[in-house]
Amino acid sequence: MTKLLTATDITKSYSGVQALRGASFDLVSGEVHALVGENGAGKSTLVKIITGAVDADGGEIKLNGEPITHNSPRLARSRGVAAIYQQPALFPDLTVTENIALGFDRTSPWSRIDWKRRRRRAAELLSRVGAGFDSEALAGSLSMPRQQLVEIARALGADANILIMDEPTASLSQEETQALFEVIRGLRARGAGVVYISHRLEELTAIADRVTVLRDGRSVATRGVSEINERDLISLMVGRELSTVFPKKEVEFGEVVLELRDLGCSGAAVRSVNLSVRAGEIVGLTGLVGAGRTELATTVFGLTPPDSGEILLRGKPVRITSPIDAIAQGLAYLPEDRRRHGVILDMPLSANITLASLDRLSRSGVLDSRKEREIASEYTARLGIKTPAIFAPVSTLSGGNQQKAALSRWLATKPSVLILDEPTQGVDVGAKSEIHALMSELAGRGAAVLMISSDLPEILGMSDRIAVMRGGTIVATVQRRDASQEEILSLAIGRGAREPQSELGDIGA
Ligand SMILES: Nc1ncnc2c1ncn2[C@@H]1O[C@H](COP(=O)(O)OP(=O)(O)OP(=O)(O)O)[C@@H](O)[C@H]1O
Ligand SMILES: [Mg+2]
Known part of the structure; x- marks a missing residue:
């Protein structure tokens, strides 16, 4: 087995933040080596040091046995390194x-x-x-x-023998993930090595051979994937025991808060959607990529305003032609593409968190900065956002911590309708259960929650009802207690036995 890559005792600090304090691992030919760790543990930083995108402060990188003294993107590329970064970096x-x-x-x-x-x-x-x-x-x-x-295709095109993938499956559906795994297995079979970063620990048994755990910038363990179970892996990551049970609380449902009648938006390929969500209810919206889930969300939120059908709030028809209308009506929407729409990178974390609640934070137009700090600190603590200070710019946070900031903003508005697009994508296990608890808490206080997710265990664990989309419309809604992973999948693919149900019949159930 040839060693393709060796990283020894890598250290790195960013203006006072110690991102890496001694991280080591190696990659041999024909293996998939997973890197796991909490948000902010240093995974992406380590990747960037290997690809030459940032300089290490200390430690040694060897590529194909040769020590690299002055790494650069060009040098790393010429030695066969290709990477897919956590944030897609395409030229738009x-x-x-x-x-x-x-x-x-x-x-x-x-x-x-x-x-x-x-x-x-x-x-x-x-x-x-x-x-x-x-x-x-x-x-x-x-x-x-x-x-x-596209990023994955581009990295494959570089014909690298060291391929680094930083959360490649974060926004992929199960089918696309399987297709990617086939590609990875092919690369492994022809002797390439793959460094694989993911927060979806259940993927590791399917794809990885070894796993290295990073905690607070240090590599704390390397194991064969078959020698370690998920529970032990998690406690290595967080340094304590953690339950991953979905904390969905059963709550009494109230009135129908959001109702969509025959809603359509031809520009977004959304057609005749019927759905209602009650106060206290979490409706999971699932389907394959391209089924129209995000498009339905943007239609309801006024980003791609509807051109047919009706939106009713508490029984009253409303006109939503822009996000401003939507926010004024008490809607909140966490978009899927957080890099472009979720956070304002140059602004402080505190401002990012409170941006959508400014009207509650100001008296006669003057911002109550003490209150702003309070809210920002509360969410930073609850979601475990790793940051040197609440006024640090969001651009300096790790990918997962940026996601938490985007989510906090909408949770802080205490909306009556909350639409979340992939709320836990890219966040670590601890934050994931905290986000679930917060969703449950908001529902408990009477919010109607529409949760888009490709993560089936999350859909099954958190939703009261599950709406399955296909071809721009909802083809079925299923009560959680009757739902199985297989059924949801076959409905999503379109081989389901169950006929589309009328929304009304379903609510009464
Ligand atoms: N450009 C930067 N300026 C300042 N601090 C940074 C910068 N980039 C990263 N950091 C900090 O370095 C630490 C490690 O970040 P890194 O992005 O490597 O984490 P990660 O393990 O990839 O996390 P995630 O799972 O959230 O992607 C974090 O505390 C982060 O805030
Ligand atoms: Mg990262």
Whole structure:
């Protein structure tokens, strides 16, 4: 077995924040080595040091046995390293093909680019990762999961023997995840090594050979995946025992708060959606990627305003033509693409958290900064947002901690209708159960919650009712107690035995 990569005792601090305090691991040919750890443990920092994107303060990186003294993206690439970063880093104004082609090796600066060949190769790579969409689309117009598939295709195109994937499946559906795993197995079989970062611990048994746990910037253990169970892994990660039970509380439902009647938005391919959500109820919205879940959310929230049907709030028809209308009506929406729409990177954490609650925080137009700090500190503590200070810019937080900031903002508005798109994507196990507890608490106080999730255990664990979408509409709603993973999946794929149910009949049940 050849050692492809060795990282020894890597340290790194960012203006006072010690991100890595001595992290070591190695990667051999033909293995998938998982890196796990809580949000802010230092995983992405370690990746960036290996790819030459940031400089380490200390420690040693060896690539293919050779120590690297002055790493740089170009050097790492020339030694066979390719990476998929946690935040998709595509050029939004270039097409999918162009983005992928940028990852190909340049033959020489003088040679003409053979676009025909590159297009063919890009199409090949896209089909390898199971992406069935237009490769001439602008990358910026694609949904998060699609952007992620493009990133994966681009990394494969670099023909690397050390492939680093920082949460590649965070926004992928089960089917796409399986397709990616096939690709990874293929790479492993031809002797490449894959560094695999994920918060979905159940994936590790399916795909990883070894796992290294990072805690507070240190590597605390490396084990064979078959030698360790999830529970022990979690306690290594968080340094204590932790239950991952879904804390959904049973609450009395109140009146119907949100009702959608035949709602449609032709621009977003949403058609005749009927759904109602009661006070206290959590409705899980599931379906395959492309089924129209996010589009339904943006339609209700006024980002892509409806052009047919009705939205009723507490029985009264309302007109929502913009997010401003939606917020004024007591709606809150956590978007899926937090990088672009969820946080304002240059602003302090505290401002990000309180941004949507400003009217409650100000008296005659003057911001009550003490109250702002209070709210910011409360959510920072509850969700365990790892930050040096509540006024640190959000850009300096780790990916998962940025997600927590985006979520806090909407939780802090105490909305009457809360729409969450993949609320726990990319957050660690501890924060995940805290987010579930907060959702449950809001529902308990009478909010109507619509939760979009591709995570089936989460859907089954947290929803009172589950609405399954396919082709832009809701094809079935199922009570949680009657639902199984298999049934939901077959409804989502369209091979379900169950006929679409009328919404009214279902609520009475
Ligand atoms: N540019 C930066 N400036 C200041 N601090 C930073 C910067 N980037 C990362 N950090 C800090 O370094 C620590 C490690 O961050 P890193 O992104 O490596 O975590 P991670 O393990 O990838 O977490 P996640 O699971 O949330 O992605 C965090 O405390 C983070 O706030
Ligand atoms: Mg990270």
